[in-house]
Amino acid sequence: SQKIEQNSEALNIQEGKTATLTCNYTNYSPAYLQWYRQDPGRGPVFLLLIRENEKEKRKERLKVTFDTTLKQSLFHITASQPADSATYLCALRGYAGNKLTFGGGTRVLVKP
């Protein structure tokens, strides 16, 4: 069966450091992958989209890589700030239809 796995353990990181999150998938051929941020009591907010033929995408302090051979995406937050504390979700979409399947998310806590 299709699986999307993110580290369920919270990531505690010092302000100014780089946070790196992992998204692994199995039994899936994604057309593209997306990353979202979710704050408590709020809906997920779209951050970045990377297509299966792209290796890397950047947006401000965020960087996403996509390795379809390893079936893995890495999400980096550089120069992290306490305001970056949230849960980060990866989501994959296949070639048919337009539905996103989400991973379980990883909580990030940036300490000042």
Added chain:
Amino acid sequence: DAGVIQSPRHEVTEMGQEVTLRCKPISGHDYLFWYRQTMMRGLELLIYFNNNVPIDDSGMPEDRFSAKMPNASFSTLKIQPSEPRDSAVYFCASTTGTYGYTFGSGTRLTVV
């Protein structure tokens, strides 16, 4: 744009009662999605529409759940009869093409 609007924000109901959740997508978005989020199962897709037509309802848990989209600016998710295991946060999201989704703030449903 006010974003995706969901109502109510919170709903507490007794087991066996009918519950109706409402969603207004972003104007111009031709896809609408209903997701359910719980601690145990994460974010699960229930159903999605394209141009008001249901495309994939394979995530709807059982016949007690139904969803409609009578026009491009309104959708409902109905649970009848409700059960305690339906307690969750229900999100509506909309998008156009292959872009990121815009989620609403969700409806927290508690069935007692």
